Amino acid sequence: MATLLGIANNQKAAGGILLTLEVPATPMRDQAVEAGRYKSNLWHDKDYPKIQLLTIEGWLSGNERVNASPQLSPFGKAQGEAKPQKQTDLICTLHSVLTDRPTWNPCYAGAGSWLLAYRSAKCAFGQLRPERVNVVRGGAGAGRRSASCAIGQEPKMNQKLIFRILLGLAFGCCLVSAQPARDSTKTNPLNKEGGVTIEYIAHACFRLTSPSGKQILLDPYASRVWLGYDFPPGLHADAILISHPHYDHDGGEAMGRKVPWPQTTLVLRHPGTNQIGDVTAVGYAGKHADPWGKEFGQSNTVWLLEVGGLRIVHLGDNGPLRDDTVRQIGRVDVLMMPIDSQFHILKADEIAAIRRELSPSVLIPMHYRHDDLESVPGSPEALGGIEGWAKGKVNVRYLDTYTNRFSLNTLPRKPEVIIFKHSPLVRPAK
Numbered sequence: 001m002a003t004l005l006g007i008a009n010n011q012k013a014a015g016g017i018l019l020t021l022e023v024p025a026t027p028m029r030d031q032a033v034e035a036g037r038y039k040s041n042l043w044h045d046k047d048y049p050k051i052q053l054l055t056i057e058g059w060l061s062g063n064e065r066v067n068a069s070p071q072l073s074p075f076g077k078a079q080g081e082a083k084p085q086k087q088t089d090l091i092c093t094l095h096s097v098l099t100d101r102p103t104w105n106p107c108y109a110g111a112g113s114w115l116l117a118y119r120s121a122k123c124a125f126g127q128l129r130p131e132r133v134n135v136v137r138g139g140a141g142a143g144r145r146s147a148s149c150a151i152g153q154e155p156k157m158n159q160k161l162i163f164r165i166l167l168g169l170a171f172g173c174c175l176v177s178a179q180p181a182r183d184s185t186k187t188n189p190l191n192k193e194g195g196v197t198i199e200y201i202a203h204a205c206f207r208l209t210s211p212s213g214k215q216i217l218l219d220p221y222a223s224r225v226w227l228g229y230d231f232p233p234g235l236h237a238d239a240i241l242i243s244h245p246h247y248d249h250d251g252g253e254a255m256g257r258k259v260p261w262p263q264t265t266l267v268l269r270h271p272g273t274n275q276i277g278d279v280t281a282v283g284y285a286g287k288h289a290d291p292w293g294k295e296f297g298q299s300n301t302v303w304l305l306e307v308g309g310l311r312i313v314h315l316g317d318n319g320p321l322r323d324d325t326v327r328q329i330g331r332v333d334v335l336m337m338p339i340d341s342q343f344h345i346l347k348a349d350e351i352a353a354i355r356r357e358l359s360p361s362v363l364i365p366m367h368y369r370h371d372d373l374e375s376v377p378g379s380p381e382a383l384g385g386i387e388g389w390a391k392g393k394v395n396v397r398y399l400d401t402y403t404n405r406f407s408l409n410t411l412p413r414k415p416e417v418i419i420f421k422h423s424p425l426v427r428p429a430k
């Protein structure tokens with residue numbers, strides 16, 4: 001009991017549920033009452049017990065229920081277990097029954113078109129781990145507006161705020177003395193287990209590989225223009241996304257270069273929604289950071305990739321974001337943002353503002369000087385390295401590789417900056 005309470009407090013969960021095989025003894029029930037209650041600001045300011053005791057038998061039979069605000073399925077995917085035990089099997093059954101149970105999920109039936117789900121807790125041996133808020137399309141004709149209808153109480157709130165409230169409501173579930181649900185992915189439609197690989201080519205260019213193997217190349221640069229190094233030849237991509245027609249983002253297309261991709265490749269440059277296999281690429285109209293890009297009206301497409309349950313955003317060379325763009329983009333898990341120690345594209349305060357507005361779990365800097373690729377001092381002109389900016393920041397992690405796999409379940413709990421090595425395919429010009 002103390003462990004559960006401690007974990008719930010540590011993880012800032014609203015509370016915890018203790019499932020027991022036996023009927024809990026009186027001292028245990030007293031302790032649960034003493035733990036107090038939590039108030040749901042979202043749900044009519046009602047309050048609910050912080051710690052709840054349920055027997056598995058009671059829960060399965062429907063005689064006992066979790067008394068919590070109706071914030072939808074709070075169950076995260078469980079960890080696998082090496083040696084299945086009897087109790088684990090029982091809990092597996094319980095888990096699948098619960099996740100299919102409509103009474104558990106009033107907004108599911110009521111709101112119709114969207115299911116807003118908070119995957120609040122990972123249940124395993126007292127290890128309570130808040131997951132991410134996830135929005136899943138549940139029917140036809142739905143837009144983001146419907147997401148706020150789903151919870152119905154605060155129609156004026158923007159989506160981010162709703163997420164924050166749901167986060168606050170998060171009800172932790174802790175299953176005692178067994179690791180639950182070995183195979184809950186099969187019963188939980190919210191689990192998007194396939195990871196997304198992000199590969200840093202160099203400068204502002206990344207390649208993403210989706211769970212099904214689709215490859216998306218973002219902002220390929222022209223060889224040896226401003227940047228002193230070459231673009232790697234023969235890089236496969238199912239689609240190429242370009243933020244704006246500058247040579248360090250469009251493969252040299254606008255300057256009349258032969259582009260480094262086959263003619264048949266799908267190239268997307270403009271705002272709109274596109275489906276590439278299991279990747280949804282949504283372009284938002286933005287504005288290139290001042291003072292550059294006047295020759296093409298400073299247009300810059302900010303790309304959001306919805307893939308494997310993740311929301312990955314590449315800013316291109318965008319300047320400060322408009323409020324409506326921030327709202328439209330919504331939740332951001334991974335953000336690629338132009339950052340360098342000479343603040344070539346964005347100023348320090350602009351970097352901080354965008355980071356605050358989009359609050360990505362992972363920030364990946366791009367568009368900075370790679371010392372090992374540039375042999376001429378002071379070149380490229382006015383482009384700094386990344387170390388100078390990263391030095392004063394918390395939770396900065398330098399990878400010793402150019403690829404990293406991301407998934408919803410492994411996103412860091414505290415916002416992190418990840419600095420990639422550039423691809424080994426990129427070599428200094430000889």
Ligand SMILES: [Zn+2]
Pocket residue numbers: 204246248249317367
């Ligand atoms: Zn640029």
